Amino acid sequence: MLKLRRRPHFVNVFPSTSSVNRLKIPVGFNRNLEGRTTGSVLLRGPSGYSWVVELVRKDDDLFFDEGWADFVRDHSVECGDFLVFRHDGDLVFDVKVFDQSSCEKEAAFHCKCSQGGSEYDRIVGQKRGREDEGVSLDQDCEGLVKRTRESSSEFDRDVGDKEHCGYELLLATKTCRGLASCDENHEGTILKKTGTQDLNLHGGGCTPMVAEFEEKKVAQSFNSSFPFFVRIMKRFNVSGSYTLNIPYQFAMEHLPKCKTEIVLRNLKGACWTVNSVPTTRVHTSHTLCGGWLGFVRSNEIKVGDICIFEFVRKFELRVHILRVGGEDPDRQSGKAGSNVLINRSDATLPKKFVKKSSKVHSKSMKKVQMCDNKGFKMLDKKKYGNAAKKSASVALCSLSRSGNEKQEAAIGGLRMMLALDEEKAAQSFASGFPSFVRIMRKFNVGGSYTLEVPEKFAKNIKQKLPATVTLKGPSGIIWDVGLKADGNTLFFDCGWKIFVEDHSLVENDLLIFKYNGMSHFDVLMFDGRSLCEKAASYFVRKCEHTEYDSRCQTKRKMNETPVEIVHNSSHCGLESSPEKSINNDIETRPSRQPITSAATNKKMRIMGSSTRSVPARKSLRGKDLTTFAAEVKVETGDLEFDQTSMDGDVFSPRYTTGKRPATQVEKANVFLMAQEALTREGFMVVMKPTHVARRFYMAIPTAWVAKHLSKQNEDVILRINKQTWKARFYYHRNRDCGGLSGGWRNFVNDNNLDEDDACVFEPADVGNKPMILDVSIFRVLQAPVPLTQVHPALY
DNA sequence: TGCGAAGCCAAACGAGTCAT
DNA sequence: ATGACTCGTTTGGCTTCGCA
Known part of the structure; x- marks a missing residue:
C-alpha cells in the first residue's frame, strides 16, 4: 500500500549553533526523521548533485557530521547564509541556499560535488530508487522569470x-x-x-x-x-x-x-x-x-x-x-x-x-454540435x-x-491531514522560481510594519511587479500587500501589517518568499527559535479586521483575484449548503460576498469562525443580555453584506466567543484526547456548527441509539459533575436515527461549547429512564470564554 | 401579534448493494 | 464486470408552539 510522504522543512542560519564541520538539526525537527538517529544522509543541493553526510547523535541532539564540511565548502556557504532543508524521507534532504542578500545563492546552482569514491556510490546507490522517484525542488516546468540553472541538468x-x-x-x-x-x-x-x-x-x-x-x-x-x-x-x-x-x-x-x-x-x-x-x-x-x-x-x-x-x-x-x-x-x-x-x-x-x-x-x-448550432x-x-x-x-x-469505523477513520484522517499539511508545505516550496528569505525584525512585525524586498531580488523583477502583490500564506489564504518603492528599494507596505498580525509573526521568525511570476508570492514561515516551520501558519484564517491599515486607501474588492476560491455564502440557504462553507475547517478565504436573499435582504455582518449565533433561549429570557457573563462588545468591522439568513435567526443576537480560530493541530489533539477517554459504552461527538449554533441539533450515532435508546422520543439527562441538563432525544422513525434537540441548546450555551470541541458521552445507570449521560468536554481552545454579544446593527 | 425556539420533514450526497 | 439503484447520515428549511 502506498504511503503518505511528508516533506517537513527546517531552516538554518549559518552558522547558528553549528560549526563549519557539523550542523545541529533543530530539536523540534528530529521527530520528522522517522526515528533515525544515525546513518548516512543525502543532501541534494540546488545544482542537482548530492552530498553524503553522516548523521550522528550526541546527547539528545542530532548533527550533520562527516561530509557536511564538503557540502559547506562546495556551496561556498558563508557566515550569514540561510539554508533551508526539506526532508523527502529516507534521510534524503533537498537543500536551498540563500546568501546574505536574502536571495538564492547563485554559486549553489553551479557547484559540483567534491565528494567521490565508493562511499558516495554506495549510499547514492541505496537511495537512488527513492531519489529518482522524487522530484527535485527545481523540476517544475519552466515558466518565466526563473533563475538560470544550466547546471541543473x-x-x-x-x-x-x-x-x-x-x-x-x-x-x-x-x-x-x-x-x-x-x-x-x-x-x-x-x-x-x-x-x-x-x-x-x-x-x-x-x-x-x-x-x-x-x-x-x-x-x-x-x-x-x-x-x-x-x-x-x-x-x-x-x-x-x-x-x-x-x-x-x-x-x-x-x-x-x-x-x-x-x-x-x-x-x-x-x-x-x-x-x-x-x-x-x-x-x-x-x-x-x-x-x-x-x-x-x-x-x-x-x-x-x-x-x-x-x-x-x-x-x-x-x-x-x-x-x-x-x-x-x-x-x-x-x-x-x-x-x-x-x-x-x-x-x-x-x-x-x-x-x-x-x-x-x-x-x-x-x-453537442447540434446544441451549438441551435445557438x-x-x-x-x-x-x-x-x-x-x-x-x-x-x-x-x-x-x-x-x-467505530467512523471514529477510526476520523483519527486516521486527522493524522493524515496533519501529514498532508506538511506535504502541502513541501509542495508549496517545491518551485524553481526565485525566492528570497527574510528574518523578521522589530520594524517588520511592529512599528512601521514594512518589509524590504532584497535589492538583488527586486532588481530582477520589480519592473514586472504592480503596486500591489499577493502573498499566499501556507494556509492557502491570500493577502493583498502594497509595494512601495523608495529609490531602488522596494517595500511591502500597505497590507503587510495585516499579514503579520494574521500570522502572529514575531521578531526573528524567518520567512521565505517564493515569487511565482504573477505578482504573487508563496510564503513559508519558520519559527525563529525552533527553526522549524510555524505549524500554526498552515491553519491561519484571515481575520475580519476591525480596522484597515490606515495607509491603505482601498480595500481589496471581492473576486479581484483570479486565483482565490471564495466560498460564496450566497449559496447558503436557497442555493447551497451554508454549513459546508462555514463548517469547513480548511476554508481558505472568509466569505466576503454580498449575499442576497429571495426572502429578505437583511444587512448582516458575517462573522469569523469563532462567532456563532445564539438565538435568545429560554434560559436567557428575562435576562438583560448585556449581563450575560460578558460585556457587550460592539464590533466595529468595516464590511457589510447583504445576507440572507435562511436559518431563521436573522434577528437573533449574535455572540462572539472572542476566541481565535483553532488550529488543525489543536483539533487533532482534542480529538485524540477524547478518543482516549471514550469507553465501549459511550460515544463521542466533535462539535460542528450546527451542534453549537444555528440549529442546535446533535445527531447521535445510529449504532449507539440502537443499542441504548428506545425507538421513540425521550428525555435524556446530560450530566457534568453534579450539574445536569435535560435534553430531548428525537427519534426519526422512518429513518431509524435520531439526535438531541430540545434542551441541548442550553447545555451548549451553559458550557460554552464551541465548534470543534469534542464531547464524550458515557451512559450512567444503563436501563434507567431517563437516561443519564455523563459528558466530558474536551475543548479545542482552552479556558472557555464567555460569549460576547455583537452589536445587532453590525451583523 | 410578533418573534424566537422547538420539532420534524426531506433534500443532498457519499458509499455500498444488487440486478443484469 | 458493469451500472442503476438504495441506504445511512447530515443538514436545510418549513411549520408549530409558546412566551412577551
Missing part, C-alpha cells in the same frame, strides 16, 4: 523532454503562463502534484476528511473561466460501482433533470461519452455511470488521482487529471498525444468497450467565473460513516 533534461508537454504536465506546475501557452482560455493555476508523491489518500484507505481537504485545496488553486468541480478518485469511482457523483450544485446549474449523455474530454482532446443519471427522487443530483469506467480506464485514472471537471460547454466536461496515485512517466509527461493515448488505452480495453466508446462519442459530438451561447465568462467558485465550493461534501 536534471531539470533541463526534464523540461526538454516535456517541451511538447500536454496539459497534464502543465497542470502539474504552478505557473499560469505555462497553462496559457497551451490553452489561452486557461488562466488557472493548480497545485503541483508531482508524480513522486505516493499519496494514496483517497479511497484506498483515505478518509473523507482528507479527500475533502485535498479537493478543496485543489479547487482553491485551480482557476477557470468555466464552472468546474473537483473530485478525488475513490475506490468506488474506479472499481466497484464505477460511478462518480456530480455535486448537487453543479448538477443543478448545468445538467438537465433527466438522464443525459455527457462528453468527457481529456486534455489531449480525446473524448468519451458517459451517462449522467439523476439519482434523487426529484432528479436533481447526477451520477456518472455508463461510460465512466471507460474514461477511467482509458485515462488510467487511479485511486487518489484528482480530476477537475470543467464545464466548457453544454454536455461537455473537460477533465484535468492530476496523477497522484500510481505513476507512469508517459502518462504524466504528456508526451503521448491523444492518439497515442487512445490507441494505448484501447489496447488495454475490451473491444466491446472501445467500440461503444467511440460510437457513443461520435453520437454525442453530433449532439447555445458560449458561457458568459463573468457568470461562470462566479459559477466556478460555486462549483468549487460544492466539491466539498459531508462525510458520513458509522460507528
Whole structure:
C-alpha cells in the first residue's frame, strides 16, 4: 500500500549553533526523521548533485557530521547564509541556499560535488530508487522569470523532454503562463502534484476528511473561466460501482433533470461519452455511470488521482487529471498525444468497450454540435467565473460513516491531514522560481510594519511587479500587500501589517518568499527559535479586521483575484449548503460576498469562525443580555453584506466567543484526547456548527441509539459533575436515527461549547429512564470564554 | 401579534448493494 | 464486470408552539 510522504522543512542560519564541520538539526525537527538517529544522509543541493553526510547523535541532539564540511565548502556557504532543508524521507534532504542578500545563492546552482569514491556510490546507490522517484525542488516546468540553472541538468533534461508537454504536465506546475501557452482560455493555476508523491489518500484507505481537504485545496488553486468541480478518485469511482457523483450544485446549474449523455474530454482532446443519471427522487443530483469506467480506464485514472471537471460547454466536461496515485512517466509527461493515448488505452480495453466508446462519442459530438448550432451561447465568462467558485465550493461534501469505523477513520484522517499539511508545505516550496528569505525584525512585525524586498531580488523583477502583490500564506489564504518603492528599494507596505498580525509573526521568525511570476508570492514561515516551520501558519484564517491599515486607501474588492476560491455564502440557504462553507475547517478565504436573499435582504455582518449565533433561549429570557457573563462588545468591522439568513435567526443576537480560530493541530489533539477517554459504552461527538449554533441539533450515532435508546422520543439527562441538563432525544422513525434537540441548546450555551470541541458521552445507570449521560468536554481552545454579544446593527 | 425556539420533514450526497 | 439503484447520515428549511 502506498504511503503518505511528508516533506517537513527546517531552516538554518549559518552558522547558528553549528560549526563549519557539523550542523545541529533543530530539536523540534528530529521527530520528522522517522526515528533515525544515525546513518548516512543525502543532501541534494540546488545544482542537482548530492552530498553524503553522516548523521550522528550526541546527547539528545542530532548533527550533520562527516561530509557536511564538503557540502559547506562546495556551496561556498558563508557566515550569514540561510539554508533551508526539506526532508523527502529516507534521510534524503533537498537543500536551498540563500546568501546574505536574502536571495538564492547563485554559486549553489553551479557547484559540483567534491565528494567521490565508493562511499558516495554506495549510499547514492541505496537511495537512488527513492531519489529518482522524487522530484527535485527545481523540476517544475519552466515558466518565466526563473533563475538560470544550466547546471541543473536534471531539470533541463526534464523540461526538454516535456517541451511538447500536454496539459497534464502543465497542470502539474504552478505557473499560469505555462497553462496559457497551451490553452489561452486557461488562466488557472493548480497545485503541483508531482508524480513522486505516493499519496494514496483517497479511497484506498483515505478518509473523507482528507479527500475533502485535498479537493478543496485543489479547487482553491485551480482557476477557470468555466464552472468546474473537483473530485478525488475513490475506490468506488474506479472499481466497484464505477460511478462518480456530480455535486448537487453543479448538477443543478448545468445538467438537465433527466438522464443525459455527457462528453468527457481529456486534455489531449480525446473524448468519451458517459451517462449522467439523476439519482434523487426529484432528479436533481447526477451520477456518472455508463461510460465512466471507460474514461477511467482509458485515462488510467487511479485511486487518489484528482480530476477537475470543467464545464466548457453544454454536455461537455473537460477533465484535468492530476496523477497522484500510481505513476507512469508517459502518462504524466504528456508526451503521448491523444492518439497515442487512445490507441494505448484501447489496447488495454475490451473491444466491446472501445467500440461503444467511440460510437457513443461520435453520437454525442453530433449532439453537442447540434446544441451549438441551435445557438447555445458560449458561457458568459463573468457568470461562470462566479459559477466556478460555486462549483468549487460544492466539491466539498459531508462525510458520513458509522460507528467505530467512523471514529477510526476520523483519527486516521486527522493524522493524515496533519501529514498532508506538511506535504502541502513541501509542495508549496517545491518551485524553481526565485525566492528570497527574510528574518523578521522589530520594524517588520511592529512599528512601521514594512518589509524590504532584497535589492538583488527586486532588481530582477520589480519592473514586472504592480503596486500591489499577493502573498499566499501556507494556509492557502491570500493577502493583498502594497509595494512601495523608495529609490531602488522596494517595500511591502500597505497590507503587510495585516499579514503579520494574521500570522502572529514575531521578531526573528524567518520567512521565505517564493515569487511565482504573477505578482504573487508563496510564503513559508519558520519559527525563529525552533527553526522549524510555524505549524500554526498552515491553519491561519484571515481575520475580519476591525480596522484597515490606515495607509491603505482601498480595500481589496471581492473576486479581484483570479486565483482565490471564495466560498460564496450566497449559496447558503436557497442555493447551497451554508454549513459546508462555514463548517469547513480548511476554508481558505472568509466569505466576503454580498449575499442576497429571495426572502429578505437583511444587512448582516458575517462573522469569523469563532462567532456563532445564539438565538435568545429560554434560559436567557428575562435576562438583560448585556449581563450575560460578558460585556457587550460592539464590533466595529468595516464590511457589510447583504445576507440572507435562511436559518431563521436573522434577528437573533449574535455572540462572539472572542476566541481565535483553532488550529488543525489543536483539533487533532482534542480529538485524540477524547478518543482516549471514550469507553465501549459511550460515544463521542466533535462539535460542528450546527451542534453549537444555528440549529442546535446533535445527531447521535445510529449504532449507539440502537443499542441504548428506545425507538421513540425521550428525555435524556446530560450530566457534568453534579450539574445536569435535560435534553430531548428525537427519534426519526422512518429513518431509524435520531439526535438531541430540545434542551441541548442550553447545555451548549451553559458550557460554552464551541465548534470543534469534542464531547464524550458515557451512559450512567444503563436501563434507567431517563437516561443519564455523563459528558466530558474536551475543548479545542482552552479556558472557555464567555460569549460576547455583537452589536445587532453590525451583523 | 410578533418573534424566537422547538420539532420534524426531506433534500443532498457519499458509499455500498444488487440486478443484469 | 458493469451500472442503476438504495441506504445511512447530515443538514436545510418549513411549520408549530409558546412566551412577551
